[in-house]
Amino acid sequence: MFFRFRVFEFHHKFFFEGHRIKNLSYWFTVSDASDKISTWEIPYTSSLWEVQVILHRNDLYNADYFPARIKVMQSLVYSLCRANYTFNLLSHVFNVHEGIKLDDTTYSKSVISHSKKYGKKRAYNRYIKEMDEQYPSTLKKCGKFVM
DSSP, X not given: OTTTTSSOOTTTTTSHHHHOOTTHHHHXXXXXXXSSOOEEEEOOOOTTOOXXXXXXXXSOOOOTTSOTTSSHHHHHHHHHHHTTOOEEXXXXXXXXXXXXXXXXXXXXXXXXHHHHHTTHHHHHHHHHHHHHHHOXXXXXXXXXXXX
């Protein structure tokens, strides 16, 4: 389906850079070659990265003070990088849902607008301070978090 352009990577028309997994053809090659599930590390890319992670209940949570719809998932992924987690891709594992997102809904846009007005800067400053205090040695590895 992927090679016939019937299935696409998540948000490929809306926010592809946040969800793109480099070298996806390798994932297909490994998944097709064997029934055995395998994993390989993929590098953290930037604070735009919004990959869907599988975590244990004892792992980090999102910063609960982040404004709704503004970098909430990216802040979790960045926190994981700063906490020196590695990111691994599993062969054979994927998720599919119907439809292709082309734009935010009117409701989503209004929530984003409200969030930007009432908390973006305060949340960002608090978050950066916490990351730098908790994980001072990983700033170079993960780069700067950008709102």
